[in-house]
Amino acid sequence: MTPAAEVTDVRRRYGRTQALDGATFEIGTGVTGLLGPNGAGKTTLLRILATVAAPDSGAVSVFGRDPAVSGDRLEIRRRLGYLPQDPGFQRGFSVFEFIDYIAILKEMTSRQERHAEVRRVIDAVDLASVSGKRVRALSGGMKRRTALAAALLGDPKFLVLDEPTAGLDPEQRLRFRELVSDAGEGRAVLLSTHQTEDVAALCQDVVVLDQGRVLFHGSPAELTSVADGRVWFAAERSAAAELVWRGADGRFRHLGSPPAGADVVEPTLEDGYLLLVGRVDEEAAA
Amino acid sequence: MTWHVPEPLVAAYVDGAVQGARAASIEAHILACADCRARVNSAVSVDRLTSIWSSVLDDAENPRQSWAEWLLTRAGVPEADARLVAAAPSLHLSWLASLAAVLLFAAWASNTSDRGAALFLILAPVIPVLAVAGAYGPRIDPTYEVSVASPYPTLRLVLLRSASVVAASGALALAASALVPDGEIAAAWLLPSLALITLTLLLTRWLALPVAAFGVAAAYAVPLLAITLDHGGVSTALTSAALQWSAAAVVVVALALLTADPHMRAAMRRNP
Numbered sequence: 130m131t132p133a134a135e136v137t138d139v140r141r142r143y144g145r146t147q148a149l150d151g152a153t154f155e156i157g158t159g160v161t162g163l164l165g166p167n168g169a170g171k172t173t174l175l176r177i178l179a180t181v182a183a184p185d186s187g188a189v190s191v192f193g194r195d196p197a198v199s200g201d202r203l204e205i206r207r208r209l210g211y212l213p214q215d216p217g218f219q220r221g222f223s224v225f226e227f228i229d230y231i232a233i234l235k236e237m238t239s240r241q242e243r244h245a246e247v248r249r250v251i252d253a254v255d256l257a258s259v260s261g262k263r264v265r266a267l268s269g270g271m272k273r274r275t276a277l278a279a280a281l282l283g284d285p286k287f288l289v290l291d292e293p294t295a296g297l298d299p300e301q302r303l304r305f306r307e308l309v310s311d312a313g314e315g316r317a318v319l320l321s322t323h324q325t326e327d328v329a330a331l332c333q334d335v336v337v338l339d340q341g342r343v344l345f346h347g348s349p350a351e352l353t354s355v356a357d358g359r360v361w362f363a364a365e366r367s368a369a370a371e372l373v374w375r376g377a378d379g380r381f382r383h384l385g386s387p388p389a390g391a392d393v394v395e396p397t398l399e400d401g402y403l404l405l406v407g408r409v410d411e412e413a414a415a
Numbered sequence: 416m417t418w419h420v421p422e423p424l425v426a427a428y429v430d431g432a433v434q435g436a437r438a439a440s441i442e443a444h445i446l447a448c449a450d451c452r453a454r455v456n457s458a459v460s461v462d463r464l465t466s467i468w469s470s471v472l473d474d475a476e477n478p479r480q481s482w483a484e485w486l487l488t489r490a491g492v493p494e495a496d497a498r499l500v501a502a503a504p505s506l507h508l509s510w511l512a513s514l515a516a517v518l519l520f521a522a523w524a525s526n527t528s529d530r531g532a533a534l535f536l537i538l539a540p541v542i543p544v545l546a547v548a549g550a551y552g553p554r555i556d557p558t559y560e561v562s563v564a565s566p567y568p569t570l571r572l573v574l575l576r577s578a579s580v581v582a583a584s585g586a587l588a589l590a591a592s593a594l595v596p597d598g599e600i601a602a603a604w605l606l607p608s609l610a611l612i613t614l615t616l617l618l619t620r621w622l623a624l625p626v627a628a629f630g631v632a633a634a635y636a637v638p639l640l641a642i643t644l645d646h647g648g649v650s651t652a653l654t655s656a657a658l659q660w661s662a663a664a665v666v667v668v669a670l671a672l673l674t675a676d677p678h679m680r681a682a683m684r685r686n687p
Contacts, residue, residue: 180563206565217560234565276561
């Protein structure tokens with residue numbers, strides 16, 4: 130089966146920053162989470178997959194089509210829903226008008242069908258009660274949901290979401306997970322996030338990006354197992370750990386190689402991610 | 416009740432073929448008569464109900480239209496195109512107001528001296544070009560990223576919005592010209608302005624719209640302003656027949672090149 134999206138040895142430089150430095154991976158249908166520290170190249174990668182930016186070198190393919198070829202690019206765009214990291218809104222447009230505007234850009238010409246589709250996505254993100262309000266007057270979470278609704282227009286087969294859960298409260302995040310897991314049925318969803326809980330709750334596949342390279346690609350369980358036997362609790366801070374913080378019960382949670390007799394516990398996905406990214410920093414420092 | 420809506424009239428009514436007083440009397444009757452109401456109800460097709468309901472929803476949810484959308488749809492522009500145009504940042508009142516302020520200043524200056532007249536002749540043609548710069552582009556349009564990732568042809572968006580902002584800002588410049596007493600000066604900016612606009616559109620083949628527009632505007636206005644400030648007015652040169660003919664030649668050549676481009680021709684079609 131052809132993968133939904135594939136990048137091979139992709140490089141992209143912005144000024145003096147090498148944003149992507151030979152990233153290679155492929156994703157299929159379902160929800161893939163893209164994790165990585167700030168500046169790891171997540172947004173650059175998503176912009177390239179959304180056909181907004183082009184790589185300096187390397188190959189990109191979405192549904193077997195090459196975004197560098199204009200006919201292919203159009204076919205990709207017809208199947209794409211894109212939520213940029215910092216979505217903007219036209220001054221003066223209401224939620225309905227804004228989404229309707231994006232629907233026109235998505236080639237929905239019949240007014241009646243278009244409006245029905247606009248209403249469908251507004252309902253999907255639970256914004257029907259404010260659909261006549263100006264987007265600029267809404268709260269941060271509502272603005273994000275407005276932009277997400279626009280990305281869902283036309284039932285795209287490939288959804289590219291750049292930090293979709295930023296600024297959402299816990300209840301909205303839950304609602305968002307429902308939405309995205311529905312969208313992941315038979316479609317490909319690629320989302321970047323800083324929330325390891327989102328990935329643990331939602332993704333079948335995780336890519337960890339650091340310094341423009343793919344550091345890890347596997348299932349959430351595999352990422353969690355990076356920390357197997359390397360998380361323990363102790364009453365006192367231990368120098369043996371790479372990362373230590375005091376938990377809610379007052380004891381210290383340690384990540385790293387445990388000393389003998391340590392109270393080793395089940396790791397979380399966050400533990401695995403922190404150990405993975407932390408180890409790279411060590412290597413870079415050495 | 417002695418009279419009931421006869422069957423053929425029910426059929427005509429649900430098709431929307433009964434108008435005015437007859438429709439009103441049927442409506443008055445079915446409000447009172449449950450029997451006829453049921454007959455009319457069952458005769459209305461689901462499609463028609465859905466379409467009525469969706470137009471009710473449209474009116475309820477989408478009540479206001481910006482002045483630009485309203486004007487454009489009145490002028491016969493399809494509603495989808497009108498919405499694409501209304502999203503142009505430089506059609507916003509704040510943008511147009513600042514352009515109008517520059518024009519008013521230039522029109523006032525043109526009465527004061529030869530330098531002032533030159534100032535008007537340099538600024539007025541640039542105003543519509545500045546409006547074009549604010550019509551679409553990175554860092555100009557807040558939804559630029561999303562619009563690039565959409566299948567809609569960018570060139571068509573550029574043309575639709577450019578045409579509209581040129582019309583709006585051109586109208587402002589014409590209004591400002593009315594304040595200029597010297598008829599020759601009041602009219603002399605038009606051809607240079609058209610030349611600058613067509614040049615800008617030609618350059619969008621290689622450059623982003625704001626880059627092309629600011630570049631063209633600066634290339635025209637900056638040297639002329641420098642000369643005017645240094646040596647005095649250049650209004651004689653700017654109103655000269657030679658300059659007007661050159662501007663006309665630029666317009667003709669640029670338009671010919673634009674319409675020869677198949678992408679441009681495709682973008683100018685009513686339905687892309």
